[in-house]
Amino acid sequence: MSDELAVEPAVKGTGLAALRDLRRTRQLHRLGNLDWFDAAYRVYLFGGVGGGLVLWISSSIKDELVSDSVAADVLHHGPTVLGLFVAIAFMAGIRGGAQGGPIALEAADVAHVMLAPVDRRRALLRPAGQRLRSAMFSGALAGAVVGQLAGRRLPGSVLAWFASGALFGANLAALWVGAAVLAHVLRVPRWAATLVGLLVVAVQSLAVAYDFPGPANPAGSLALWGWRVRPVDLVAVAVTLAALVTGCALLRRISLDALARRSALVAQLRFAVTMQDLRTVILLRRQLNQEQARRRPFVRVPTAGSGLGLTSSTWRRGWHGLLRFPVPRLVRMAAIAAGMGVLQGMVVRGTTPAFLGTAILGFVLGLEVMEPLSQEVDQADRADALPVERGELMARHLLAPAVALVPFGFIAAIAAWATLGTASDALVPALILGVPTVLGAACGGVVSIVRDMPDPSSSVTQQTFMPPEMVGFTTFLRLAWPIVVSLLTTATILLPRSALQFGDSTVGAAVRGSIGALLVVVLVYQWVRLRDRLRRKIKAFMEEGRNYTAQQRSSA
Amino acid sequence: MTAALSTHGLMKDYGDRPALEALDLVVPEGEHVALVGHNGSGKTTLLRMAAGLLDPSGGEARIMGHRSGSLEARRSLSWLSDTPTFYDDLSLWEHLEYVGRLHGVSSWQAKAEELLTRLNLADRRDDIPTTFSRGLRQKAAIALGMVRPFDVLLVDEPFVGLDSNGKDTLLELLDEAARAGATLLVATHELAFVARVGRLLALRDGALVYDGPPADGDVHALVLPS
Numbered sequence: 189m190s191d192e193l194a195v196e197p198a199v200k201g202t203g204l205a206a207l208r209d210l211r212r213t214r215q216l217h218r219l220g221n222l223d224w225f226d227a228a229y230r231v232y233l234f235g236g237v238g239g240g241l242v243l244w245i246s247s248s249i250k251d252e253l254v255s256d257s258v259a260a261d262v263l264h265h266g267p268t269v270l271g272l273f274v275a276i277a278f279m280a281g282i283r284g285g286a287q288g289g290p291i292a293l294e295a296a297d298v299a300h301v302m303l304a305p306v307d308r309r310r311a312l313l314r315p316a317g318q319r320l321r322s323a324m325f326s327g328a329l330a331g332a333v334v335g336q337l338a339g340r341r342l343p344g345s346v347l348a349w350f351a352s353g354a355l356f357g358a359n360l361a362a363l364w365v366g367a368a369v370l371a372h373v374l375r376v377p378r379w380a381a382t383l384v385g386l387l388v389v390a391v392q393s394l395a396v397a398y399d400f401p402g403p404a405n406p407a408g409s410l411a412l413w414g415w416r417v418r419p420v421d422l423v424a425v426a427v428t429l430a431a432l433v434t435g436c437a438l439l440r441r442i443s444l445d446a447l448a449r450r451s452a453l454v455a456q457l458r459f460a461v462t463m464q465d466l467r468t469v470i471l472l473r474r475q476l477n478q479e480q481a482r483r484r485p486f487v488r489v490p491t492a493g494s495g496l497g498l499t500s501s502t503w504r505r506g507w508h509g510l511l512r513f514p515v516p517r518l519v520r521m522a523a524i525a526a527g528m529g530v531l532q533g534m535v536v537r538g539t540t541p542a543f544l545g546t547a548i549l550g551f552v553l554g555l556e557v558m559e560p561l562s563q564e565v566d567q568a569d570r571a572d573a574l575p576v577e578r579g580e581l582m583a584r585h586l587l588a589p590a591v592a593l594v595p596f597g598f599i600a601a602i603a604a605w606a607t608l609g610t611a612s613d614a615l616v617p618a619l620i621l622g623v624p625t626v627l628g629a630a631c632g633g634v635v636s637i638v639r640d641m642p643d644p645s646s647s648v649t650q651q652t653f654m655p656p657e658m659v660g661f662t663t664f665l666r667l668a669w670p671i672v673v674s675l676l677t678t679a680t681i682l683l684p685r686s687a688l689q690f691g692d693s694t695v696g697a698a699v700r701g702s703i704g705a706l707l708v709v710v711l712v713y714q715w716v717r718l719r720d721r722l723r724r725k726i727k728a729f730m731e732e733g734r735n736y737t738a739q740q741r742s743s744a
Numbered sequence: 745m746t747a748a749l750s751t752h753g754l755m756k757d758y759g760d761r762p763a764l765e766a767l768d769l770v771v772p773e774g775e776h777v778a779l780v781g782h783n784g785s786g787k788t789t790l791l792r793m794a795a796g797l798l799d800p801s802g803g804e805a806r807i808m809g810h811r812s813g814s815l816e817a818r819r820s821l822s823w824l825s826d827t828p829t830f831y832d833d834l835s836l837w838e839h840l841e842y843v844g845r846l847h848g849v850s851s852w853q854a855k856a857e858e859l860l861t862r863l864n865l866a867d868r869r870d871d872i873p874t875t876f877s878r879g880l881r882q883k884a885a886i887a888l889g890m891v892r893p894f895d896v897l898l899v900d901e902p903f904v905g906l907d908s909n910g911k912d913t914l915l916e917l918l919d920e921a922a923r924a925g926a927t928l929l930v931a932t933h934e935l936a937f938v939a940r941v942g943r944l945l946a947l948r949d950g951a952l953v954y955d956g957p958p959a960d961g962d963v964h965a966l967v968l969p970s
Contacts, residue, residue, distance in 0.1 A: 206845030210834075217833045295829040300839075300888070303795065304846035305819035444813060445799040 203306040211314070242333055254341050262342060263412065268395045271408030274360050274424075275392035278404070279385025281364035285371025286381035287477050288446025290323075290364075291315050292454035298447050309440040316369060316436060323361040331357020331411070339414055349414030356411035363407065363428045369435030373442055450476060467562060467636055470555050474517070485511035498576055499584050506560040506588025517556070522599055524553045525626060529600035529618075532625070532678070533607025536614070536685045543681060547674035550629020554674070555637070557593055557630060561585040562637050582638060583717035590709075593630055597623030617684050617698035624705035628677025631712040636670040638716050673712065677705040746809045748773045748896045748927035749794060753803030756789050763789045765951045766803060771929060771943075773808075773895070776922045778938045778958065779931040781947035782969040787931040788826065790947070791898050794929075795823040807896055819847075822894035826901035828885030830873040836860075836884055837869040840891050847892035859887040862913050878905035886914060890921070897921055899930045903937070915940070935963050 254262070284290055293302070293315055301311055335353015339346035371381050388403060395402030407424035457472040489507040513521075528549045534542040555562075564571050564585055571578055601615075601622025608614040680701030687697035749771040756763045764786040771777055781787050792798040794805045796813025807817035830839060837856070844852025860866045863883040868876070873884040882905045889897070899918075903911050915937075922928055930937065938944055938958045946954035946966035954961045 203846035203848060206842060209845075210838075210842045213838065214831070214833055221833070294831065296831045298797075299823075299825065299829045300843055301846065303797070303818055303821075303823055304843070304892075305815050305848070306846060307815070443799055444797050448797055 203304055204310055207301060207306060207311055252341070253343065259343060263415070265396070265399070266412050267405045267409035268392070268399070268402055269408065270356065270411050271402050271404030271406075272389070272392045272396055274363065274404040274407040275389045275402070277360045277364040278367050279382075279389050281367030282371045282376065282381045282385045283378070284364075284477075285368035286376045286378045288443060288450055289372065289476070290319050290368040291372075291442065291447070292319075292450045293447050294455065295448070295451040298444065298451050302444055302447065307440065308442065309437075312439045312442060313436060316365075316439060320362060320365045320432065323365050324358045327357035327359075327361025327364075328354040329357070331355070331360070335411070335414060338411075342415060344415040352411055352413035352415075355413065356407070359407060359410055359425055359428055362432060363424075366428055366431030366435055369439070370431050372446070373435055373438040375441070375443065467555055467633075470552070471562070477516075479514055479517060481509075481512040482514055487511060498580065499587070502560070502581065502584035503588055506585055507592075509560045509563065510557070510588060510592050513559075521553060521556050521596060524549050524556070525596035525599040526603040528553070528626065528629065528678075529603025529605075529622070530607045532600065532618075532621075532681045533604040533614075535681050536604070536608060536688065538685075540682075543678050544675070546625075546678040546681070547629055547632065547671055550626060550678060551632035551636070551671055551674040553593075553596065553626065554630030554633020556633075557589045557596075558586070558633050558637055560588060561634065565637055577720070579717045579720045583713055586634065586713060586716065589630075590627060593626055594623055597626040600626050613694065617694045620695065620698040621681065621684070621702050621705070624702035624709070625677055625680060628680075628705035628708045629674040631677065631709055632670040632672075632674030634712055634716065635673050638719065639666075639670070673708065677708045680704045746773060747771060747806070748775065749805070749807060749929060750809075751790075751794070751803060751805045754790070754793060754800055754805050755802045756786075756793060756798065757801045762950045764793070764947075767952055769945075769952070769955075771927060773927055774922070774925050775927055775943055776918075776941045777927075777929045777943045777945060778941040779929060779945045779947065780933070780935070780938065780963060780967050781931075782967050784949075785947040785969075786950040787947055788900055789950075791823075791900050791929070791931055795821060795898055797823070820895040822889045822892060822897045824885055824889040824897070824899040824902055826904060828873075828881050828888075830881070830884065832872060832874040834872070835870045836865065836873050836887075839873060839884070839888055843888050844891050849892055852891055856887070856891050859890055859917075862917070863887055863910065864913075879907055879910060882906055883910055886917065890917060894921075894926060896927045897929070899928070899932075901932060902930065903932060903934045933967070935967070938963050 253259070281290070291312060293312075302308060331353035332350050333353070335349040335351070335356070336346050338353065339349030342349070376384075392402040392404050394400075395405070404424075406421040407428075409418055409421040410424060413421070453472050453476050457469060457476070485508050489504045489511070528546050531542040531546040531549065535546065561582060564582065571581060574581060598619070599622075601618040604622070605612070605615045605618045608618075683697040683701040683704075684694045686692075687694045747770045749769070751767050751769045753766045753768065754764065755766045767790065779787050779790070789798065793800050794807065794812055796805075796817065805812040808820045810816035810820070812821075834842065840856040840859075841852060844856065849855070857866075860869055863886060865880070865883055865887065868880065873881060876884060882902070886902065889899075897918075902914055902918075906914060918928060918930070919940075928941075930941070932938075941958060944954060944956060944958040944961055944963070944966075945952060946961065946963075948966070948968075949970055954966050
């Protein structure tokens with residue numbers, strides 16, 4: 189070869205063999221680098237916690253069969269109500285596809301494979317298949333768990349319900365992926381995807397309300413195959429397959445722009461999931477959906493007084509952040525609040541495990557609304573450089589979001605009232621409990637955010653030398669503690685339920701419940717404010733003790 | 745003669761903010777072009793759309809007569825990004841093998857050896873490039889961009905992070921590619937580089953404000969924001 193680099197003419201060839209070889213090489217590298225013990229331990233931990241949760245929920249559900257009238261109700265309305273979940277999954281899929289989902293590649297794959305002269309459809313089939321496989325597995329698992337729970341109270345064997353639940357879940361997940369791929373490759377504009385999705389959900393909701401067969405009924409009916417089999421329901425599976433096959437056939441039309449944008453975010457998302465960092469997961473999901481803050485707030489908050497005080501500055505900063513929330517985010521928060529209300533209503537009606545769902549929704553709502561606090565935690569260096577106590581600063585950041593949560597508390601109250609029947613006397617207790625329980629449940633989000641702050645006084649070595657069982661326990665605590673805080677407040681909904689059962693005043697019980705929930709709010713506020721100071725004091729106390737022991741030993 | 749790169753009404757906007765106004769451009773085969781402009785002027789946007797990495801809001805770009813992003817365009821085009829990306833479980837040598845083979849180059853080894861030697865990366869060939877410093881990553885990206893055949897080379901800020909030795913080598917490689925008949929379009933803030941090219945394009949706030957010989961334009965004035 190000469191000194192000069194000759195530019196070779198372009199060579200024809202697909203390069204697919206190279207792609208196959210490389211994937212094999214990388215798989216071997218990954219298997220070689222895998223920490224098998226760590227992986228096995230994670231599976232063990234997940235199995236233990238997940239299995240325990242399923243057992244707890246199972247034990248909360250009575251074992252005797254429901255009455256004939258309830259069974260007939262389930263058979264009649266089940267396909268339509270479950271079809272609503274399918275319609276929502278379809279809407280989520282089509283919107284996700286219009287926003288560039290559901291396939292995610294590594295940034296290097298976008299740069300090297302997608303820009304190489306290889307058949308993009310064939311190169312993308314594998315990541316698309318992986319996406320489908322993982323979604324279907326999760327869907328089937330969740331469906332199977334719910335199916336076996338239903339099988340304990342409905343006619344049919346538990347095993348058949350387990351299988352039909354899995355079929356329903358897998359089909360729902362596959363439809364979600366298929367709709368997303370199809371919307372992506374057809375380059376459906378976002379507004380059109382939202383419109384079509386909303387239309388399907390609206391028609392199915394009307395079907396639920398006015399008792400007529402909706403478009404997603406066959407898909408919903410699959411879940412009841414544990415009881416009775418209707419071959420016509422297979423049309424839902426056929427539609428899902430058609431969406432998947434068409435989407436995969438058109439994969440070469442996929443947008444590289446979207447793939448490039450998602451690649452970096454998805455890598456961070458996977459890392460956040462590995463670290464059980466739910467807050468980052470939610471933040472990255474918002475970025476994946478291209479949910480950006482408005483350029484200008486809906487309204488500008490005037491500066492109060494001199495405007496230089498800590499409370500005044502954080503109040504204004506907080507509102508300017510909150511008033512930049514895009515409309516879809518506000519709608520999502522309203523939907524979460526409404527979901528909380530519905531579940532609270534279900535708790536009062538006797539479905540005790542629903543209060544776990546209320547707590548989780550409240551926790552997520554807390555993560556959504558505490559954006560000013562999250563931003564401050566993410567910019568820890570900036571906060572530490574301010575001439576104010578960090579705890580005082582963080583506590584002030586809770587004020588604006590707390591006020592912003594009030595309307596969502598009322599939404600939850602109205603939803604709970606609607607769930608219990610608008611003719612009931614539940615409106616006043618629901619209104620009394622709505623805001624305090626939403627505020628209290630959101631405190632779980634606050635705990636999760638503040639706990640993630642860097643702590644200069646913590647000792648890394650303490651964790652390093654922990655035995656695996658202890659690390660597992662602390663990992664579980666790390667995940668569960670914020671949810672426990674949310675649970676403490678949402679558990680107050682049990683008071684009016686108990687009052688209802690024993691014929692006591694539900695208003696009085698609601699007042700007592702709201703006081704309990706507000707007490708948790710005050711405690712969390714004080715924890716945020718004094719956390720650093722307390723930790724410093726404890727550390728100083730421990731050091732003093734160690735020094736004293738050392739002195740005693742040396743003198744002895 | 746087929747245009748190596750052509751754009752017709754190519755534009756990009758992000759909501760109400762135009763990143764690149766409608767651009768009609770023809771770069772004949774073998775031309776050596778520098779693209780300058782202030783930060784945010786639209787240089788990277790133009791290059792990414794030409795490479796097929798960014799969906800235009802309007803118009804189209806063609807590489808060697810083929811729609812950008814198409815199989816034929818990808819066969820002809822090599823793209824050197826300002827933010828190189830690598831697999832975090834492959835060595836540099838494995839990267840070169842992979843990219844070479846993806847582009848159907850059977851004799852990639854000799855070319856890869858030569859590139860690594862000239863870029864002072866020979867002793868790092870078995871290392872993982874994601875662990876490299878900024879400058880070494882840039883050199884690795886140059887090797888990857890040049891180990892494969894190309895008719896058109898799009899380069900975005902190639903000199904960032906390179907030491908003087910690396911800059912000299914890159915200039916040599918670009919000159920050799922140009923002599924071999926490749927079309928080069930290089931976006932850069934290194935105004936000294938502009939003297940080496942035959943044509944200068946300047947963008948300001950997303951609009952083409954200069955298209956001509958470098959000698960006729962006041963480069964320093966052209967890169968100032970409005």
